[in-house]
Amino acid sequence: MNSMYFTEEHILFRKSLQAFLKKEVVPHIEKWEQTGTIDRFIWKKFGDMGYFGINYPIAYGGLNLDLFYTIILLEELQKVNSGGFAAAIWAHVYLAMTHLNAEGDEAIKQNYLKPSIKGDKIGCLCITEPFGGSDVAGMRTTAVKQDDHYIINGSKTFITNGVYSDYLIVAAKTSPELGNKGISIFLVDRDIAGISATKLNKLGWRASDTGEIAFDNVxxxxxxxxxxxNKGFQYIMQHFSLERLIMGVNAHARAEFALDYALKYMSERHAFGKSINKFQALRHSIADLATEVEFCKAFNYSVTYRLNKGQYVVKEATMSKLKSTKVADEVIYQCLQFLGGYGYMEDYPMARLLRDSRLGPIGGGTSEILREILAKIIIDNKEYKPAT
Known part of the structure; x- marks a missing residue:
């Protein structure tokens, strides 16, 4: 572990988390993968342990710890080998709850952030639309103000926790004529009339409830x-840095998990009178893959350090997701190959890892969108600034 960033307290936290996940999560993963439903009790257990409040204010039940505790949580979640379960957890904590904490007023924080930290309420973030994809500014969902309320109409898709969550953080256009300058953010309770959700059938992330949501005069x-x-677009862009860094960290962590598993397998698998980790072609491939993962991990830690200091890291976080998700796909693909026929079997972890990893270059902004953002920053000198 890199002592530049991790203290003894971090190390103890990691060990405690590993023990918790092994006891409380791992025994249920296969069931949740098969049913596509995560049992509600586990949310409360996470809340009781304080894992949902790692970097949230003490006033609302949080622990107010630095971002490297978050990095540990993300890394260890990848090792339970369920991208869907990991996504459900971090989408609640770092997508929905981030907006509650940053933009919610005191009443919202008391009534939603507090129970979210405790594990009593689960949230989701609703931005992507069926016709918009990564084009946030092109969203069609509207929120029209009428006296002391808003009426929301539209639809969202690919929403993690979109079916079973208790509340939704929804982006909608309050001034459509202003384009991306006319977007606002709303808190919507699940049980309000006019909301319907459909669970989507996915290639990977099978444990999570990814949904398509319709709003009909809500x-x-x-x-x-x-x-x-009308400041919603600025809020979304500001929080995208954290989301992209999270996905970059997830990627290096699952790639590292795949490598560790492959190395163990190769040390035990024998062919032509010796373990297959003695064959030069495989050894050199491992060396290249491990180098790529280590580069991603070191870069992601450095971006985390800067973000923890309050720096605006939109460029670096975008690079983190772009590079790390690409590396993870390549590493896991090759690690499956190292296992030969066993890599293709569902009884081994690589098949699920491969499926789950493939979402990395898609979710939270496709790699193509990220390259264009970086091109604007690097070539056109475009500046992205935090919301004021």
């Missing part, structure tokens, strides 16, 4: 506007 109180009206 009436919410005006007090559930989060932050200022």
């Amino acid at each position: 009436k919410i109180p005006a007090s559930h506007l989060m932050g200022e009206e």
Whole structure:
């Protein structure tokens, strides 16, 4: 472990988390993968342990710890070999709850952030739309103000926790004529009339409830506007840095998990009178893959350090997701090959790892979109600034 970033307290936290996941999560993973439903009890156990409040204020039940505790949580979640379970957890904590903490008023924080930290309420973030994809500015969902409430109409898709969550953080256009400058963020309770959700059938992330959500004249109180009206696009862009870094960290962690598993397998698998980790072609391939993973990990830690200091790291976080997810796909593909026929079997972890990893270059902004963002920064000198 890199002592530049991790203290003795971090190390102890990691060991405690590993023991918790082994006891409380791993025995249930196969069931959740098969049913596509994560039992509710585990959310409460995470909350009781304080894992949902790692980097949230003490006033709302959080622990107010540095971001490297978050990195540990993300890394260890990848080792349970269920991208869907890991996604359900971090989508709640670092997508939905991030907006509650950043844009929610005191009432929202008391009524939603507090129970979210405790594991009593689960949230989801609703931005992507069926016709918009990564084009946030092109969203069609609207929120029209009428007296002391808003009426929301539209649809969202590919929403993690989109079916079983208790509340939704929804981006909608309050001033469509202003384009991306007319987007606002709202808190919407699940049980309000006019909301319907359909679970999507996915290649990977099978344990999570990824949903398509429709809003049909959904009436919410005006007090559930989060932050200022028409500043939603700035809020979304600001939080994308954390989301992209999270996906970059997830990627290096699952790649490292795949490598560790492959190395163990190769040390035990014999062919032509020796273990297959003695064959030069395989050894050199391992060396290249391990180098790529280590580069990603070191870069991601450095970006985390800067973000923890309050720096605006939109460029670096975008690079993190772009590079790390690509490396993870390549590493896991090759590690499956190292296992030969066993890599193709569902009784071994690589098949699921391969499926789950493939979402990395798609979710949270496709690699193609990320390259264009970086091109604008590097070539066109475009500056992305935090919301004020």
